[in-house]
Amino acid sequence: MSDMQYFPRAALAGLIEAIRDAGYRVIGPREETGQGGLVYREIDGVEDLPQGLHDRQEPGRYRLEKTGSPRYFAWVNTASAIKSFVYAPREKLWRAVRKEGRMHFEAVERDAGKTAILGVRACDLAALDLQDAHFLRGKFVDPYYQARREKLLLVAVNCSHAAATCFCASTGDGPEVVGGYDILLDELEDGYLLRVGSTRGAVIVADLPLEPASTAQREAAWAQLQQARGQQRALPAAPDLARLGEHLESARWTRIADRCLSCGNCTAVCPTCFCHREFEVPALDGKSTEHWRDADSCFNEDHSYIVGEVVRHGTRERYRQWMTHKLFNWVPQYGRIGCTGCGRCTTWCPAGIDFVAEANIILGQAEAPEIDIPRVDGSEAAQ
Amino acid sequence: MTNCYLPWEAEIVERTQETPDIFTWKLRFTDPDVAHSYSFRHGQFNMLYLYGVGEVAISVMSNDGEFLLHTIRAVGRVTKAMMELPLGTHVGVRGPFGSAWPLDQAKGKDVVFVTAGLGCAPVTSSIKHVVSQRADYGRLVIMQSVRHRNEGLWEPQYDAWRELPDTQVLLTASRDKTRWPHWQLGRVSVLLDEAQYDKHNCVVMMCGPDAMMADTARTLVELGVPGEAIHVSLERNMQCAVGHCGHCQLGAHFVCKDGPIFRWPEVAELMRVKGY
Numbered sequence: 001m002s003d004m005q006y007f008p009r010a011a012l013a014g015l016i017e018a019i020r021d022a023g024y025r026v027i028g029p030r031e032e033t034g035q036g037g038l039v040y041r042e043i044d045g046v047e048d049l050p051q052g053l054h055d056r057q058e059p060g061r062y063r064l065e066k067t068g069s070p071r072y073f074a075w076v077n078t079a080s081a082i083k084s085f086v087y088a089p090r091e092k093l094w095r096a097v098r099k100e101g102r103m104h105f106e107a108v109e110r111d112a113g114k115t116a117i118l119g120v121r122a123c124d125l126a127a128l129d130l131q132d133a134h135f136l137r138g139k140f141v142d143p144y145y146q147a148r149r150e151k152l153l154l155v156a157v158n159c160s161h162a163a164a165t166c167f168c169a170s171t172g173d174g175p176e177v178v179g180g181y182d183i184l185l186d187e188l189e190d191g192y193l194l195r196v197g198s199t200r201g202a203v204i205v206a207d208l209p210l211e212p213a214s215t216a217q218r219e220a221a222w223a224q225l226q227q228a229r230g231q232q233r234a235l236p237a238a239p240d241l242a243r244l245g246e247h248l249e250s251a252r253w254t255r256i257a258d259r260c261l262s263c264g265n266c267t268a269v270c271p272t273c274f275c276h277r278e279f280e281v282p283a284l285d286g287k288s289t290e291h292w293r294d295a296d297s298c299f300n301e302d303h304s305y306i307v308g309e310v311v312r313h314g315t316r317e318r319y320r321q322w323m324t325h326k327l328f329n330w331v332p333q334y335g336r337i338g339c340t341g342c343g344r345c346t347t348w349c350p351a352g353i354d355f356v357a358e359a360n361i362i363l364g365q366a367e368a369p370e371i372d373i374p375r376v377d378g379s380e381a382a383q
Numbered sequence: 384m385t386n387c388y389l390p391w392e393a394e395i396v397e398r399t400q401e402t403p404d405i406f407t408w409k410l411r412f413t414d415p416d417v418a419h420s421y422s423f424r425h426g427q428f429n430m431l432y433l434y435g436v437g438e439v440a441i442s443v444m445s446n447d448g449e450f451l452l453h454t455i456r457a458v459g460r461v462t463k464a465m466m467e468l469p470l471g472t473h474v475g476v477r478g479p480f481g482s483a484w485p486l487d488q489a490k491g492k493d494v495v496f497v498t499a500g501l502g503c504a505p506v507t508s509s510i511k512h513v514v515s516q517r518a519d520y521g522r523l524v525i526m527q528s529v530r531h532r533n534e535g536l537w538e539p540q541y542d543a544w545r546e547l548p549d550t551q552v553l554l555t556a557s558r559d560k561t562r563w564p565h566w567q568l569g570r571v572s573v574l575l576d577e578a579q580y581d582k583h584n585c586v587v588m589m590c591g592p593d594a595m596m597a598d599t600a601r602t603l604v605e606l607g608v609p610g611e612a613i614h615v616s617l618e619r620n621m622q623c624a625v626g627h628c629g630h631c632q633l634g635a636h637f638v639c640k641d642g643p644i645f646r647w648p649e650v651a652e653l654m655r656v657k658g659y
Contacts, residue, residue, distance in 0.1 A: 093388045096434055096475065102413070103434060103473040107386045139640065140387040140625035245634075248656045275629030278622045282435035289435040291388075296629070303630055305620050307458045317658035321632075329635040 005210040006217055008191040009070060013046045015155075015183075016118065018204045024116035024153055027085060029078050037062055037079040040117060049119075050075060057163035057343065060352030073119055073187045076163040077342055081271035082117050082124050086148045087131055090294040093144070093278070097288045110144045116153035120181070122174030123166075123342040125156055127271030129180060133334045134274050153200060156181040160224035165343030167233040167356050173340040175228035186221035193221050233343070233356040235327070236363045241337060243363065244328040248320065252362045257316035259351045264297030266345035266355070267322065272338045275303065298322050327359060387625050390432045390475030391417045393451065398470060401454065401536050405501065406466050407444070410451040410476065418449045424483035425509040426588075426616060426644045429453065430624045432475025433468075436461050440621040440639070442505035443479055451476070454504040454536070480624040482644045484509045485614055489586035492612075493521040495578065497599055499528040499571055499591030503536060505616050506590050514547065521585070523550040524578045528571035528595070530558045553577055571599060575606070582607040588644075590616040597654045600647045613647035634659065 007015075019026055028043040031050050038050055049072040056063045057076065067074060097104045135145040159166075159175040168174030177184050182201035186193040193213050196202045235241065267273045277296040282289040296303060299318045304311035312318050330338030345355045360366035397409035412418035423429075423443045430438040431453065439461045444452035457466040468474070486509060494513050496506050513520050525544060529535045535554065545552040545565070553574040555567040567573050571591075587603060589596045596615045604610050619631035619638040631638035634653040636645070653659055 094386070096390075096432075098434060098473075101471070101473065103392050103475065105389050105392065105475065107389050135627065138626055140627065142627060143386050248659060274627065276623075276627070277630070278437065278628065280435055280437050286435075293628070298629070303620070306618055311619070312658050314658065320659070325632065329632070332635040333637075 003195075004213040004218060005194045006191055006213040007194060007208055007210050011209050012072065012192065014208055015205070016043075016045055018207060019116045019118075019153065019155070022114075022153075022200075022204050024114040026116050026118060027082075028118040029073075029075065031064065032079070035079075036064055038064065038075055039078050039080050040082055040085070040119075043118070046072065049073075055163060057165045057347045058352075059165065059346045059354045060349055062347050070189070071160075071187055073157045073185075074160065076159060076161065076166060077121055077123065077344065079344070079348065080269060081127060081342065081344070082120055083127070083131065083271050083273075085115055085117060086128065086152060087135065087145055087274065088148075091144060091292065093291045093293055095288055095290045098286070108144070110147035112147040112151050114151045114153065115148070116155060118155045118157075120154050120156045120177075121159060121342070122156070122177045123168045123171075123340040124271050125154065125177060125180045126168075126171075126173035126340040127342070128154075130272045130334060130336075130338060130340070131274060153183075153204075154181045155183045155185065155201075157185045157187060158221070158225055159228040160187060162228045162231045163343060163347075164232050165346045166228075166231050166341060167235055167343060168341030169229050169231050170234035170356075171337065171339055171341040176225050186224065188217060188220050188224075193217055233354075235337075235339070235341070235356055236360055236365050238337075240363050240365065241327050241359070242331070244324055244359075247362050248324070250362050252358065252368065253316045253320045255368065256319050256353060256358055257314065259353055260299075260315050260319050261351055262299045262315045262318055263350060264299040265348045265350060266353075267297040267299060268295065269344035269348045270326075271340065271342055271344070272326070273297070277302075298325070323355070323359065323362075388477075388623065390430070390438075390477045392473055393476045395468060395470055395472050395474065396450070398468075402534055404457045404466070405454060405536065406457070407452060407454045408465075410453065410474070411449055412451070412476070413473070415449075421451070421479075422446065423479035425486060425512055426484035426505060427479035427481050428505075428624075428643065429476050429478030430480070430621075431455075431461075431465070432477070433461050433465055434474070436464055438475070438477070438622070438624075439465075440480075440624060442616075442643075443508065444504060445508050445511070454501070454507075456501045477624065480639055482642055484588050484616075484644055485586055486512055489513075490519045491521065493524065493580035493585040495524045495526070495580050495585055495587040497526045497571060497587065497589040497591070497596075499595045500530075500534075501536075502589075502591035502595075502616070503527050506588055507537070509588060510544070514544065517547065521549070522580050523547065524553070524580050525551065526553045526555075526571055526574045526578060528555045528557060528574070528591070530556065532556045532559055532563055532566060551578060571595060572602065575599070575602060583609070585612055587613040588616075589614065593617070593654060597651075600651065604647075610648045610651065611646055614644055615647060615650065616644045617642050617650070619643075 032039045055075040135142040156177040181197040184195040275296045276293045326338045392413045393410040399407040428442045432438045457463045622628040626637040626640035
């Protein structure tokens with residue numbers, strides 16, 4: 001939408017200030033105190049950003065390392081996605097009030113404040129579009145999601161490298177951000193390249209000390225993106241994924257279930273998972289009751305509960321549901337797979353189950369590795 | 384913009400205890416505008432809300448004028464509490480949701496209903512529709528299976544239907560020892576031999592447990608009924624009813640909005656996979 005411009009690192013504080021002056025609360029990546037991971041949280045300024053921090057990711061492992069770099073966005077992705085700022089993990093939908101034998105229903109008016117998210121990655125922007133398709137573009141519109149989505153300002157930052165768990169290149173969602181942003185940055189060693197993707201974004205950057213980007217700066221940004229394209233993991237190609245439905249009785253599901261704890265971590269960190277359960281919170285005086293929803297997981301036993309029966313009764317069935325939904329059943333539902341290659345499900349799996357590797361194994365694209373399953377029977381403690 | 388999660392208020396104006404654990408509510412929307420604008424297609428369902436407890440998906444039995452009829456079996460947390468509610472209690476209603484029985488497509492053809500257990504409730508409105516428009520349809524065959532005869536609902540109604548021209552009403556009890564007049568012993572499959580209808584020009588509508596419907600559908604296909612002519616109504620965990628909460632998924636289908644009524648070929652392969 002706009003030409004590429006440049007501003008020095010010192011002016012990043014000015015960008016955050018300009019966003020705030022436009023009435024937005026600013027969410028950015030910051031180190032979760034004492035947790036050793038990056039999350040999106042409200043930030044006061046550049047001092048809250050993870051300067052010089054790099055994330056090392058592997059199946060079942062996430063570690064932050066100090067690099068001494070002046071960069072603020074030298075990490076790949078955060079523990080939690082931006083999902084929670086639009087589709088809240090827990091929220092009140094409506095309340096019912098009982099009065100003189102009658103029942104009155106009151107919707108919760110979602111007075112969403114303007115929210116800007118700084119440092120959004122391509123995989124998460126693509127996932128946001130998938131959530132939009134689910135909550136906004138169907139027959140029924142979710143008014144709570146909609147209220148927040150309309151007030152969201154997205155400042156994307158292109159990745160400069162990939163984590164070992166990344167596979168966005170194979171889903172076609174990254175690493176380069178190509179749309180869906182208000183402002184897009186490439187972080188260089190001494191400053192930022194900036195592009196504007198919306199009128200709102202243009203208004204915010206109007207007073208920044210921008211200058212046209214030089215050829216050398218463009219080349220440096222391009223080289224970084226090339227580096228981020230070099231990813232170790234790749235999902236099978238679309239025509240192969242389209243055959244996943246022929247593998248519902250694969251013996252591999254049982255081998256996965258041997259390791260899977262059915263904990264639901266993968267669904268909690270997944271930027272596209274949308275399942276939620278509804279529940280009631282009645283007031284103690286009995287005069288009113290609130291109807292809430294909170295995030296649910298297809299790994300929970302009661303997810304598929306129907307009177308007297310659980311349809312997906314074991315871990316094998318639940319992992320199969322999770323993977324085939326993401327990579328196969330999402331296509332007829334929303335026109336594409338439900339995975340954008342962020343790799344969080346693999347990083348945050350306590351058993352280190354490698355989603356991409358398993359998809360390849362099930363489709364016959366890779367050999368199953370020998371894996372030692374730890375047997376915990378208490379004898380270790382006795383010794 | 385309307386909020387698709389928000390129920391309307393309705394009053395229980397009549398209740399009938401059909402069997403020890405099945406009851407029927409006659410509901411009236413308290414807002415006349417809602418009552419006026421509400422209309423459903425046979426086979427769709429409502430979300431009924433019990434104050435402080437939650438919602439359940441229940442098929443609509445009928446919508447006569449300003450009244451709404453729901454037949455409910457007390458099996459879960461919400462429905463057991465609902466059975467205890469006295470007349471005049473106010474509840475919540477959202478709906479109607481989901482797909483409908485193919486009553487238009489069935490015109491001029493033989494119509495076959497196959498139900499088991501409380502599966503008869505979701506098709507009763509359709510049977511009544513076919514009876515009321517009898518000339519529009521070919522033969523009418525109603526097959527109903529229950530475990531014990533005393534769990535069968537509306538037997539006098541079935542007796543009355545039996546007297547209609549070109550109509551067969553076949554009943555069976557799978558666990559009874561006594562064989563009553565008009566009743567067979569065994570599952571619904573024992574009725575299939577007796578049923579007389581044009582296998583190449585019929586529409587079948589089924590409601591009951593997954594296994595019953597899958598077995599019956601496969602048998603009917605073997606007998607020569609085109610799969611496209613067979614329709615099943617599925618039950619899954621439904622919480623939002625608008626395709627958002629994710630619980631009711633079967634393969635790529637959201638049962639609440641793409642179903643609950645499916646053409647058999649849409650779900651035949653999926654229902655073959657245990658635990659999917």
